[in-house]
Amino acid sequence: MPIPRDARTTRRRSNAAAATIHDVAARAGVSVATVSRVLNGIAVVREETSRDVRAAAKFLRYVPNVAARSLSIRRSQTIGIVLPDVHGEFFSEVIRGIDLAARREGYHILVSGSHSDPGEMLEVVETMRGRVDGLMIMAPDVTLAPIEELRARELPVVLLNAAAGTGDAITIDNFGGARAVMRHLHDLGHTHIAFVCGPLHNADARERLRGYRHAMRGLEPAALRALEFQGAFTEESGFAAGERIAAALPRPTAVFAANDSMAVGALAAFATAGIRVPDSMSVVGFDDIPIARYVAPPLTTMRVDIAELGRRAFALLLSIIINPAAHTARRERVATTLVVRGSCGAPKPQPKQYAQPHRAARGRKRVPEKGEVS
């Protein structure tokens, strides 16, 4: 595409077309190599020369052509983020975390969201390769995870919130968080605790369920089943589950919803059913979404520092990018924090002296663990 044919020798400029490194070199009376060195802070170049170059660059409002640079150094200083069709808060918070960390290191982020099926995701990964130095894939859906693992090789990849798998990954400490929630409820004297589960194909939902079951392990299967209610991480489903719980015969005294949205839904259901929270029902959620503190009563929940998740994920990805060889797969987990508000009627008056009928999962030694703060 030989349009301005003598670009490297002529000054041009003036009419249009951004200044190139050659223009700067010409104006500063040095070679392009020197300009490049000055602008990249590489090697030793005389202070005076450096000043001239910088002045010329400034005068010409020179900004390096990234494509050319990428081509030459074979890196794009960009990472890709592939997200499923995930909602609001979470989505943006994780991007914010990554963005902050990335910008600090001079990286840009290329995002592609709203992918619900593996095929589409793979396609996106394909179009991103070559354009990015590394990839961050969020695959909370268990059906997506394995596929991503296989593919995308020869490009650094970090998985976010993925189910199991082998590669590098950052996840939320769902299991630990769920156990901490349960411990809190136990400490409050609850034993008949219902659980509103998230969609089972979602890895986070599964882990939270596992935490719940772990805490309820004393119970016989049938009894446990009666306490578990299926939800879908939405307010609607939480509302529906709340209605069923309200109608359950030996009515549970507490509900642990696998996320805040469902907890909020359940709260609404209890309100319409005339069940008073926290007096006759305690409710705990998970995530600590912003409105959690504004529902009535304010929701006790497990806070997840999503931005931190993004930050950590970027750090991990960067370490792989920088030295792909000397890297062994790492799976990190970000801790969660219990935030006690009004929805579970905090320090209940009648504690352990009561002989509780279904007292399950008790007597474990209370090892403090991460994700348990307050």
Added chain:
Amino acid sequence: MPIPRDARTTRRRSNAAAATIHDVAARAGVSVATVSRVLNGIAVVREETSRDVRAAAKFLRYVPNVAARSLSIRRSQTIGIVLPDVHGEFFSEVIRGIDLAARREGYHILVSGSHSDPGEMLEVVETMRGRVDGLMIMAPDVTLAPIEELRARELPVVLLNAAAGTGDAITIDNFGGARAVMRHLHDLGHTHIAFVCGPLHNADARERLRGYRHAMRGLEPAALRALEFQGAFTEESGFAAGERIAAALPRPTAVFAANDSMAVGALAAFATAGIRVPDSMSVVGFDDIPIARYVAPPLTTMRVDIAELGRRAFALLLSIIINPAAHTARRERVATTLVVRGSCGAPKPQPKQYAQPHRAARGRKRVPEKGEVS
């Protein structure tokens, strides 16, 4: 950087390094030009040759180097999105809208968020230029807007939710939406309507205030001032405003909060103050954030189709990118939709026959306008 020195002639591959167009050409027994033509669907190339090329490319798992391509065609097929430090839902929804539209056109999006001051934003714009074919800048803050306008020339730019200004821009129909809200309240018989305002440096907040004032224009200034409460778009500020409204002496019968978050906060304040909504107080918000329907009572609000905002913005930007010359600045506005829920006690029994004392802003002819549906 001459490492694999004979790349263009040798087959190489096998050990590492992605295949180049030369590798494909060699394997298919054609020239690189032909490969390029086939892969870009350009010009006429014999069906048979085409098949061979495609096969070779597939075999070598060839994927074009974008940097090289960008360098050659002088376009990156990428647009940049610069966002302020904006919260959750909105942030992600707008990205989703843009992403969807962009992907359909084969564009990628480079995002950079969380910029609170103009300087930082400008810096980001600077690092993005050359990397993107166009820019989308969201600047709801009036202090940011003008600065962005001036700069960033010689690169297609579309402003999102910006205050006034001259360039291309897409905004929400805040004024129209606010008026529609007020009309709804009037139709319900309210005249003593309080307004919880957003931060005044925010363009959206200002426009909504303008809509409110327009509807209340019959009122004398002092009376109006007594009905306006300052907020900051947060739940906290909404709560605080709610408390003040609850204590106001001729207590308003309705509250229009400039966004849902504040409406939710106000709702909480009324609940604690023992004021029943909608019986003794109607509340309307703006935005229709997801929890709006799950608070008690469900919030009547003005829905903003944020994804649509993103979509439209992309369409506009693309049109500028494609033909920068034949383009005259356009300012578009996306409509809003009234969503009636429980918080304003819908069709009140006592309508117009009552002689209302402060009946302001009445008797306008009801021109149906966009943003008024239901």
Added chain:
DNA sequence: CGCAAAAATGTAAACGTTTACACGAATCGC
């Protein structure tokens, strides 16, 4: 069959960087 026009393909010059290597000019030790 021969020749012109059309169709298909190849050649090589851009695109704007980075950087290995070469080269001249200071600087140093003696």
Added chain:
DNA sequence: GCGATTCGTGTAAACGTTTACATTTTTGCG
């Protein structure tokens, strides 16, 4: 003062595409 370093800079070859232009092959037609 003179070779050996060191320092500062320049030259030019990559990086992997696209595409104007040249060249070859095919086709059409008398």
